[in-house]
Amino acid sequence: MSAVQSRTGAPAVRQDPSARQTERGRPRGAAQRPAARRRSAGRGRRIGWLLVAPALIAYSAFVLWPLIQGIQYSFYDWNGIGASTWVGFANYLTVFTDPDLLGSIVNAFILIAFFTIIPVSFGLVLATLIRSMRAGTFTSFSQTVLFLPQIIPLAAAGIAWSWMYAQTGAVNQILNAVGLGGLARPWLGDYQTALPAVGLIGSWTLTGLCTVLLLTGIGKIDVSLYEAARLDGAGWWREFFTITLPGLRQELAVLITLTVIAALSSFDIIYTTTLGGPGRATLVPGISIYRIGFTQSQVGLASAFGIILMLLVLAVVLPIQRLSKVRDS
Known part of the structure; x- marks a missing residue:
């Protein structure tokens, strides 16, 4: 800094030019940065909408x-x-008062036991057993074999199983071979066994998906937790209920959601095996909607039943999702 005489005779302090330039530059740069950020954010939003638009x-x-x-x-x-013709809520009232349509909803909820409880339970056991084995050819082979049913189209699986469930099919032949021929019957033609037989097809197709996804989830659990539990003397059951099961909460929520939706909206397997028969023993909402809309030409009633089915799925699935998030928080 250097002091010089001003025109009034008082000494004036002359600042360094570089310092003066710095002071002028700071507010200008600070004012430009928010505008640049806004332009960049706006450009990013436009690009994002263009990518999402298709x-x-x-x-x-x-x-x-x-x-x-x-x-x-x-x-x-x-x-x-x-x-x-406008009928208001008459179609919805028909759905809730028709015993056949209500029966199809009940059958769909029964299928949850076969599409959800059995595959998820078996998937947990199989994933835990495979995880306890050493990684090798057998482990990879078992995962591939278990996942194969998920790759097969459901229509093809239904046709194949309908052959095996026939009076002279593989299932009855195996029962005769092991001395249980008294149990042999046309499984899909019996009023008592048709729905469980169809449900077991769903269990077969979904068990592989549950096993592979749960096996992936187990792989993300910290190994040190298992080591600490073993040092404390914990056995297999205690490790399973205190470490494995809590660590798979997100995977279980996803699987339960997928399998419940598959049970309530099932169509392919039942259409290719029983068409809802015998009688109405395997009738489910998907088959009912198809019959009402395309066979009986009651588009309004079929639409109302479809909306009710969607609301039922949401009523079952949303609490599952909310419960899994509450436990994680």
């Missing part, structure tokens, strides 16, 4: 718009071709 358009065209139309059709009596 999927959003497809989702709106094939999911949201049909859903809106289905809600609209559910308030009309319409055969799909001629003029429609």
Whole structure:
């Protein structure tokens, strides 16, 4: 800093030019940064919407718009071709008062035991056993074999199992071979065994998915937890209930959600095996909606039943998701 005489005679302090430039530059740069950030954020949002737009358009065209139309059709009596008649909530009332439609809903909830409880339980046991083995060829082979049913289309699985469930099929032949021929019967043609037989097909197709996903979840659990439990003298059951099961909470929530939806919206397996028979023993909402809409030409009633089925799925699945999040928090 250097002192010089001003015009008034008083000494003036002259600042260094670089310091003066720095003081002027700070507020200008500080003012420019928020504007630059806003421009960058706006450009990022536009790019994000451009990337999402194709999927959003497809989702709106094939999911949201049909859903809106289905809600609209559910308030009309319409055969799909001629003029429609406004009936209000009459279609919904029919769903809740028709014993056949209510029976199909009950059958769908019974299938949850076969599509959810059995596959998830077996998946837990198999994943734990495979995890306890040494990694090798047998472990990889077992995972592949267990996951194969998930790759097979459900329609093909239904056809194959319908052959095996036949009077002269593989199931009855095995029972005869082991001396249990008295149990042999046409499994899909018996009123008492048709629904459990169809449910076991679902168990077979979903067990591999449950096993592989749970095996992946077990691999993420810290190994030191198991070592500490063994040092404390914990056995296999205690390790399973205190370490493995709590560590698989997220995986279990995902699997329960997927399998419950598969049970309540089942269609492929039942359509290719029993078509809802014998009688109405294996009738489920998916088959009922198909029959009402395409065979009986009652589009309004079929739409109402579809909306009710969607609400049932949400009523079962949303508490599961919420419960898993509450336990993690």
